[in-house]
Amino acid sequence: MSVKAAENFSRESLEQILKRRFFYAPSFEIYGGVSGLYDYGPPGCAFQANIIDTWRKHFVLEEDMLEVDCTMLTPYEVFKTSGHVDKFADWMCRDLKTGEIFRADHLVEEVLESRLKGDKAARGQAVVEEEDDDKKKRKKKVKEIKNVKLDDEVVEEYETVLNKIDGYSGEDLGELIKKYNIVNPATGGPLEPPVQFNLMFETAIGPSGQLKGYLRPETAQGQFLNFSKLLECNNERMPFASASIGKSFRNEISPRAGLLRVREFLMAEIEHFVDPEEKTHPRFADVKDTKLSFLPKGVQEAGSNELKVTTVGDAVATGMVDNETLGYFIARIHAFLLKIGVDPARLRFRQHMSNEMAHYASDCWDAELQTSYGWIECVGCADRSAYDLSVHAARTNEKLVVRKPLPEPVTVENFEVDLDKKKFGPKFRKDAGAIQKFLLERTQCELEDLSKELAANNKIAVDIKGVGSFEVESDLIKIAKVQRVEHVREFTPNVIEPSFGIGRIIYSIFEHLFWSRPEDKDRCVLSLPPLVAPTKVLVVPLSNHADLAPLVAKITSALRKEQVPFKVDDSSASIGKRYARNDELGTPFGITIDFETVKDGSVTLRERDSTKQVRGDLADIVNAIKEITYNGASWAEGTSKLAPFETAVEES
Numbered sequence: 001m002s003v004k005a006a007e008n009f010s011r012e013s014l015e016q017i018l019k020r021r022f023f024y025a026p027s028f029e030i031y032g033g034v035s036g037l038y039d040y041g042p043p044g045c046a047f048q049a050n051i052i053d054t055w056r057k058h059f060v061l062e063e064d065m066l067e068v069d070c071t072m073l074t075p076y077e078v079f080k081t082s083g084h085v086d087k088f089a090d091w092m093c094r095d096l097k098t099g100e101i102f103r104a105d106h107l108v109e110e111v112l113e114s115r116l117k118g119d120k121a122a123r124g125q126a127v128v129e130e131e132d133d134d135k136k137k138r139k140k141k142v143k144e145i146k147n148v149k150l151d152d153e154v155v156e157e158y159e160t161v162l163n164k165i166d167g168y169s170g171e172d173l174g175e176l177i178k179k180y181n182i183v184n185p186a187t188g189g190p191l192e193p194p195v196q197f198n199l200m201f202e203t204a205i206g207p208s209g210q211l212k213g214y215l216r217p218e219t220a221q222g223q224f225l226n227f228s229k230l231l232e233c234n235n236e237r238m239p240f241a242s243a244s245i246g247k248s249f250r251n252e253i254s255p256r257a258g259l260l261r262v263r264e265f266l267m268a269e270i271e272h273f274v275d276p277e278e279k280t281h282p283r284f285a286d287v288k289d290t291k292l293s294f295l296p297k298g299v300q301e302a303g304s305n306e307l308k309v310t311t312v313g314d315a316v317a318t319g320m321v322d323n324e325t326l327g328y329f330i331a332r333i334h335a336f337l338l339k340i341g342v343d344p345a346r347l348r349f350r351q352h353m354s355n356e357m358a359h360y361a362s363d364c365w366d367a368e369l370q371t372s373y374g375w376i377e378c379v380g381c382a383d384r385s386a387y388d389l390s391v392h393a394a395r396t397n398e399k400l401v402v403r404k405p406l407p408e409p410v411t412v413e414n415f416e417v418d419l420d421k422k423k424f425g426p427k428f429r430k431d432a433g434a435i436q437k438f439l440l441e442r443t444q445c446e447l448e449d450l451s452k453e454l455a456a457n458n459k460i461a462v463d464i465k466g467v468g469s470f471e472v473e474s475d476l477i478k479i480a481k482v483q484r485v486e487h488v489r490e491f492t493p494n495v496i497e498p499s500f501g502i503g504r505i506i507y508s509i510f511e512h513l514f515w516s517r518p519e520d521k522d523r524c525v526l527s528l529p530p531l532v533a534p535t536k537v538l539v540v541p542l543s544n545h546a547d548l549a550p551l552v553a554k555i556t557s558a559l560r561k562e563q564v565p566f567k568v569d570d571s572s573a574s575i576g577k578r579y580a581r582n583d584e585l586g587t588p589f590g591i592t593i594d595f596e597t598v599k600d601g602s603v604t605l606r607e608r609d610s611t612k613q614v615r616g617d618l619a620d621i622v623n624a625i626k627e628i629t630y631n632g633a634s635w636a637e638g639t640s641k642l643a644p645f646e647t648a649v650e651e652s
């Protein structure tokens with residue numbers, strides 16, 4: 001299908017159509033709406049369901065993943081352990097006078113971008129100013145946007161800051177705000193230094209209010225907590241992946257840009273559990289020649305955004321991408337995004353910079369899609385190492401490990417602790433359990449030190465935070481090196497996590513596939529791929545003549561039988577108008593019923609993008625639709641046995 005998007009793209013007309021056709025709309029609109037909350041209407045719902053269906057087939061089915069559906073309500077302890085309670089936060093700054101709150105990195109970004117635009121205008125260069133509803137409202141009040149020419153060095157400095165914007169800490173942002181004299185853009189008033197704001201929605205579970213909980217901000221934790229059961233489902237075999245699709249919640253400081261930053265959204269996440277010593281992937285050879293656009297961290301840290309176009313094989317071989325499994329998923333994400341309509345020229349994989357990446361992660365790449373709002377992270381793909389399973393195991397004392405038989409038994413020598421438990425109880429009473437636990441959890445290095453201390457003093461000193469200080473004498477404890485023959489290796493798997501935000505992908509696809517016909521700019525088309533288009537066929541009787549009605553029933557029953565989603569438009573509007581309405585809805589095919597149909601049962605099939613038509617028997621037409629929609633045939637392949645049809649019916 002030909003796509004003429006981008007060149008003459010107008011966000012305003014796209015947004016109008018998405019609203020008019022009810023792809024999605026603000027929730028609680030008649031109550032005034034709530035920022036960052038959206039409802040999907042019928043075409044939006046069907047589009048989302050088709051994307052999810054494709055995701056399941058592309059990942060869960062193709063890779064034998066184990067899908068789980070875990071609760072959104074999560075107790076405090078889980079997110080305390082995962083680090084979300086302490087660290088899942090963004091930086092915000094407040095205007096004390098007006099009470100307005102800004103997300104610090106977004107504010108710096110917006111102000112510097114607007115100054116750069118002002119500079120361009122002052123230099124007489126063209127500036128593209130897209131208008132969305134949010135922006136129009138804000139712009140009325142904003143004093144910041146002035147056409148002021150900047151020094152060349154300042155322009156360069158601003159561009160460097162913008163390229164590194166995702167990597168700044170709160171302190172860095174505070175300094176940038178001071179350095180560039182950034183104030184409340186609407187009032188010119190000063191701002192407080194940035195402070196952290198936790199993005200999780202807090203709640204209480206149960207009537208007592210005692211059990212504190214959160215609405216999950218990602219689906220991942222449920223998958224980690226069920227690790228042992230999933231490993232058992234997989235017959236204890238590694239590697240394997242779990243997957244989950246469900247709503248997540250984030251109390252974003254400033255929701256904006258429609259579906260791109262919302263407070264409740266659908267995520268599809270994969271946790272691929274892998275042996276840390278074996279991050280190769282058995283199917284890497286299938287994807288190694290895929291050419292992708294990479295934006296490596298070194299390039300960004302040098303203040304540039306120049307892409308490196310190379311194969312996934314090369315990216316892994318040179319160490320740019322940390323390992324084969326991560327490379328494999330990057331290529332599979334790419335294939336999935338293309339399948340559902342993403343424009344490959346507007347997709348890049350951006351590596352997290354060192355100061356942006358979580359401390360435990362060993363590598364992280366975001367699939368970013370270019371939109372009129374800039375490059376947007378739509379899929380994160382991180383190697384999270386053994387972090388999640390390790391912290392949950394430590395907190396719960398559950399062993400979240402894999403036991404792998406060794407090809408040859410090996411002899412290992414380790415320090416071991418031998419406690420005389422009968423004497424421990426009477427000696428330490430209520431503290432006995434805590435002291436035993438403390439001693440049994442020591443690392444090999446710590447045990448070596450303790451064995452030396454025991455040999456020298458005939459006792460060891462034990463300090464346990466929150467419990468007390470104790471002395472354990474040598475009649476209660478022995479620490480010595482012991483040799484054992486091991487037949488299995490026990491390890492905590494590493495996790496590679498591709499994490500998809502479905503709403504962001506949906507909106508970006510709309511932008512990538514929206515265009516207007518050159519002969520009439522008001523005739524807009526959404527070139528959604530047939531596989532994911534909400535409705536596949538529009539059935540259009542040429543007129544309301546009574547002879548055509550039974551044929552509509554016959555055709556719709558044939559489509560229903562074949563489970564091809566369709567809509568009938570038997571309104572009195574012209575054929576051209578009816579097709580135009582459905583071009584906006586992204587419906588790829590139209591079946592026209594005319595008076596020839598009454599005579600010989602033949603119908604015409606119209607293709608949305610080219611408006612080409614073919615004619616044939618109903619059964620052949622339905623077959624062509626199915627081949628193109630579900631089996632990946634092109635229009636030419638799918639309709640090769642049908643006769644081309646020159647229509648006298650006006651398109652416009």
Ligand SMILES: Nc1ncnc2c1ncn2[C@@H]1O[C@H](COP(=O)(O)OP(=O)(O)OP(=O)(O)O)[C@@H](O)[C@H]1O
Nearest residue numbers: 250252260261262265377378379380499500501504
């Ligand atoms: N507020 C949001 N609205 C819509 N989608 C979101 C939102 N936050 C995250 N996502 C989606 O979930 C995916 C995985 O979440 P992740 O935690 O990696 O995002 P993030 O790095 O916090 O995103 P950002 O930096 O843009 O806030 C993202 O790639 C994105 O598609």
